Amino acid sequence: MLPWSAPLSGRFDEVVFESEVLKDNPLHDPYQRPLWIYLPPGYDEEPERRYPSVYMIQGLTGQLDMWRNRSAFRKNFPELADELFASKEAPPCIIVWVDCWTSYGGSQFVDSPATGRYHTYLCDEIVPWVDAHYRTLPAREHRGIAGKSSGGYGAMITPMLRPDLWGGLATHAGDALFEMCYLPDFRHSIRTLQSRYDGSYEKFWQSFRSRVPFTQSGDEAPMNDWCMAACYSADPDGTVRLPYDLQTGELIPEVWERWLAWDPVRMAPKHAESLRNMKAIYIDAGNRDQYYLDLGARAFYNVLKRLGVNEVFFELFDGTHSAIEYRYPISLKYLAERLAP
Structure with missing residues (x-):
């Protein structure tokens, strides 16, 4: 060709x-x-x-x-x-x-x-x-x-x-x-957020948007988690609810169930x-x-x-x-x- x-x-x-x-x-x-x-x-x-x-x-x-x-x-x-x-x-x-x-x-x-x-x-x-x-x-x-x-x-x-x-x-x-395609990456997101962004998604997005995206290893998992949460588990006022604790990674059952309802x-x-x-x-x-x-x-x-x-x-x-x-x-x-x- x-x-x-x-x-x-x-x-x-x-x-x-x-x-x-x-x-x-x-x-x-x-x-x-x-x-x-x-x-x-x-x-x-x-x-x-x-x-x-x-x-x-x-x-x-x-x-x-x-x-x-x-x-x-x-x-x-x-x-x-x-x-x-x-x-x-x-x-x-x-x-x-x-x-x-x-x-x-x-x-x-x-x-x-x-x-x-x-x-x-x-x-x-x-x-x-x-x-x-x-x-x-x-x-x-x-x-x-x-x-x-x-x-x-x-x-x-x-x-x-x-x-x-x-x-x-x-x-x-x-x-x-979803327990196979999404859940295993939660731990990678938490480790990236804690090691680079003080456990803060706000700091992650500030960094992500101030540089060339995906130039740092670990960008993909936090971006994916936040995007999916924005789609599957946002409150009526637009507040994004994550399905896990940002410090420990423990699942928040009521939020995770909102994700599973979209599986x-x-x-x-x-x-x-x-x-x-x-x-x-x-x-x-x-x-x-x-x-x-x-x-x-x-x-x-x-x-x-x-x-x-x-x-x-x-x-x-x-x-x-x-x-x-x-x-x-x-x-x-x-x-x-x-x-x-």
Whole structure:
């Protein structure tokens, strides 16, 4: 392959979407957000044809233009998606790339008084706008959502919360089984906070924002913990409640339970009927995932099977959490085939 971008067979519309629900968000993050809409080959030549849509959402710290990053000797996902449709290996889809970044790193695609109304932004602003401006098939049976890591988390929970909108999902190493993916890092956060910041998150954020982020070892765990707490356990006034004592690391049960209530493995039984009505569920993870999200993937799959959810693809592949963009066309093909008319 050539080591640079080549012309696409489909095309991208790149717009700036002005959100009403993100105005005055608690972090004063931008309410004007980039939005990419990929139109497959033939879209302009067949003006009567309508298409399924797949929404792509990103992992923690992801911002939209990162989708065009590439690893050495490899194509990025927009190129791989275009190649999939140009080769006619999958029914054509409209793909919508949505930005839900926050200055804490992400939003987990939920409404939170500490970060903003990102679930509402995605479901009640972006989806209707796309349906109004492009020739989608505007029904849940023809609409899917996919992502990796925190994006995979969003792909799991969003259809559970809004089954009226979503008929398919694909999660690549999505955050799940919280005692495995989050809890073990709490001790690293506490040690970093105590050794460098006098046990203070305020001092951590002052340092983090005054220098090049992630230039000190140990930055990742405190940032992740605070972001997740802002999403899962913020009080109505926006106060962020951590699930552990900053001095000893002891769990604070009532706060930890608020986190667990957002765990897809634990959410699934409450949304069993909606999950059984999904047209397509795709789950995968690397069997050497650094964050042990392969365990969460298996746990989510197991609970779906116990609930009698049948339209499920599950695979643990040989790999880690990193550089798995080559897996995305597999899930895209799976969704496209099942969301097509």
